[in-house]
Amino acid sequence: MAQLSDDAFAFGGELMPVDDALALMAQRVRPVAGVERVALSRADGRILAQDLVAAIPLPPFDNSAVDGYAAATADLDPAGPTRLPVRGRVAAGHAAQDVVSGSAMRVFTGAPVPPGADIVFMQEDVTLQDDGAVSLPAGLRAGANLRRAGEDVAAGSVALPAGRRLRPQDLALAAAVGAAELPVRSALRVGVFSTGDELREPGEPLGPAQIYDSNRTLLGGLLGRLGVTVVDLGRLPDDRASLERSLRDAAAGHDLLVTSGGVSTGEEDHVRAAIAATGSLVFWRLAIKPGRPVALGVIAGTPLVGLPGNPVAVFVTGAHVLRPLVAQLRGETYAPPAGFPVRSGFDYRKKSGRREYVRVSLQAEPGGHVAVKHPQDGAGVLSSLTETAGLVELPEDALSVAPGDAVRFIPFGLLW
Numbered sequence: 001m002a003q004l005s006d007d008a009f010a011f012g013g014e015l016m017p018v019d020d021a022l023a024l025m026a027q028r029v030r031p032v033a034g035v036e037r038v039a040l041s042r043a044d045g046r047i048l049a050q051d052l053v054a055a056i057p058l059p060p061f062d063n064s065a066v067d068g069y070a071a072a073t074a075d076l077d078p079a080g081p082t083r084l085p086v087r088g089r090v091a092a093g094h095a096a097q098d099v100v101s102g103s104a105m106r107v108f109t110g111a112p113v114p115p116g117a118d119i120v121f122m123q124e125d126v127t128l129q130d131d132g133a134v135s136l137p138a139g140l141r142a143g144a145n146l147r148r149a150g151e152d153v154a155a156g157s158v159a160l161p162a163g164r165r166l167r168p169q170d171l172a173l174a175a176a177v178g179a180a181e182l183p184v185r186s187a188l189r190v191g192v193f194s195t196g197d198e199l200r201e202p203g204e205p206l207g208p209a210q211i212y213d214s215n216r217t218l219l220g221g222l223l224g225r226l227g228v229t230v231v232d233l234g235r236l237p238d239d240r241a242s243l244e245r246s247l248r249d250a251a252a253g254h255d256l257l258v259t260s261g262g263v264s265t266g267e268e269d270h271v272r273a274a275i276a277a278t279g280s281l282v283f284w285r286l287a288i289k290p291g292r293p294v295a296l297g298v299i300a301g302t303p304l305v306g307l308p309g310n311p312v313a314v315f316v317t318g319a320h321v322l323r324p325l326v327a328q329l330r331g332e333t334y335a336p337p338a339g340f341p342v343r344s345g346f347d348y349r350k351k352s353g354r355r356e357y358v359r360v361s362l363q364a365e366p367g368g369h370v371a372v373k374h375p376q377d378g379a380g381v382l383s384s385l386t387e388t389a390g391l392v393e394l395p396e397d398a399l400s401v402a403p404g405d406a407v408r409f410i411p412f413g414l415l416w
Contacts, residue, residue: 015287017396018355022324024283025296029303031331032255034186040171045227046184047332048170052160054177057150062113063092065145069104069126069134070117073142082136083129090114104134113146120145153177163333185330188228191254192219195236195243195261195271196309214382215260215307215314222318223258225416226326243274251279251299256329258322261309271306275299287396289356290379291317296325303329310379316357316391319415337414339393341406346373348401350394357391359384360409371409385412 035049064070069086076082087103090096092110099105099116107113107120119142127135153159159177160170166182174182199213200206213235220230231254236246250257259271275281275297282296284306291313295306305322307314320336327334342362350356360371371392374384390411394401401407 015285015292015354016283017287017353018320021283021286021294021296021321025325025328028282029325029328032186032188032329035183036186037181037183039181040175040179043166043171043174043182043184044168046166046182046187047330048160048162048164048166049183049185049331051158051162052174052177052179052182054153054155054157054159056178057155058153058159058173058176059147059149059151061149063147064107064109064111064113064120065147066120066122067108068121068123068145069136070099070107070114070120071104071136072099072101072116073119075102076119076136076138078138080138081127082138083133084136085133088114104136118142118146161333163331165332165334185332188255188326188330189231189253190223190228190256190258190326191231191233191250192216192223193233193236193246193250193257193259195238195259197238199235201235214311215309218311218314219258219260219307219318222315222416223322223326226323228326228330238270240270240274240277243270244278247274247299247304248278251302251304254302256326257299257302257304258307259304260307260314271295275304275306279304286317286321287354288317288320289350289354294321296321308379311382312359312385313379315385323416337410339390339408339410339414342369342371342392342409343367343403344392344401344405344407345370345403346401347403348373348394350398350400352399353396355396356394356398358394359388360390360392361388362390362409369409371407388412390414 038046071084075084084102084104086106087100088097089106090111091108096112096114099114105114105117119140121136121140122145125137129135159173164170194213194216198210200210202212216232220232223230233250236243272281272284272295275295279297279299282298284295285292286294290310291308293308294317297304303325305325307317324334345363348358359374362369363372374388376384390409392407392409
């Protein structure tokens with residue numbers, strides 16, 4: 001399961017820019033080995049391991065896009081309506097007959113285009129004559145209302161590229177070119193810990209100064225959306241020796257480990273030291289808010305991401321560090337979500353050199369949407385995630401935002 005070598009590429013300076021951390025992961029992390037073939041019904045959300053090359057063209061033959069009448073343009077009068085007798089009929093799933101010169105043929109949507117025909121008139125545009133002939137209007141060009149063989153996907157071309165995170169529409173395309181199953185990357189096995197003596201499981205009675213653990217629930221749900229196998233490894237105490245032992249034991253059975261809490265600089269924050277003692281520390285402390293204390297380490301070749309303890313910081317850093325790392329590990333072609341521009345509805349000041357994410361709701365107003373900042377900024381305010389629609393990203397060189405400024409909004413649904 002080893003994906004990283006325990007070499008000395010740790011970052012030892014001040015806060016590392018987010019883009020530098022992502023570039024470092026892209027250079028050093030390799031996909032987990034393992035490919036399996038699964039039926040289309042089980043491939044949604046999986047990562048395609050090899051290009052899907054179309055064995056047949058799509059459509060496989062020229063066919064009609066409408067219910068109507070097929071004809072040859074050579075038989076049509078370009079200056080006005082053309083009256084043609086109707087000879088023959090072809091429905092979807094049945095072989096076509098030759099179009100007799102000087103006639104039209106009744107066709108239905110999806111039916112093969114009769115040989116010799118190069119145009120189809122919609123039945124709504126055709127006038128039926130008392131003797132069964134049709135009057136075809138002028139003005140249509142050759143090829144109208146036809147679907148040409150291979151115009152969607154050519155035989156021998158790549159229908160779906162390797163690295164694609166498969167969606168229902170991708171599976172529909174695979175089915176249309178005749179694939180009953182697909183080669184996909186083996187699912188990642190991700191172990192998730194929480195750390196902290198103050199944590200208790202939901203449903204348990206709380207003691208003095210204790211809180212319920214929400215981070216494992218959050219991380220399990222977010223990772224589960226990516227189709228990985230999430231293993232709940234429980235809570236770890238604020239004890240360095242116990243942390244070292246647990247991390248070392250877990251590294252052997254997982255492709256990735258994720259912890260929350262214990263990565264800051266307090267006397268009871270032992271995760272960073274435990275990573276360094278059992279493996280190597282790649283980076284620590286990113287120029288991001290919320291969530292500065294983020295660690296990437298390697299234990300026996302298994303990557304470990306140490307996220308902050310506050311749940312909003314877990315969500316934000318998880319989206320911008322953990323999400324791309326999971327993509328690297330499973331060979332997924334991934335780009336951070338682009339978001340879209342909206343107008344700011346708030347004042348905000350920030351430090352230079354740090355990327356910040358502001359939780360906002362969108363409000364429709366004349367001229368476009370306005371981002372409305374949540375009234376509470378704290379990284380522990382979970383309701384700021386449930387009462388907002390996404391994040392406004394403020395880049396490193398930004399110093400302030402004023403109402404009316406253009407800002408980039410990223411909906412929560414694009415992050416995972």
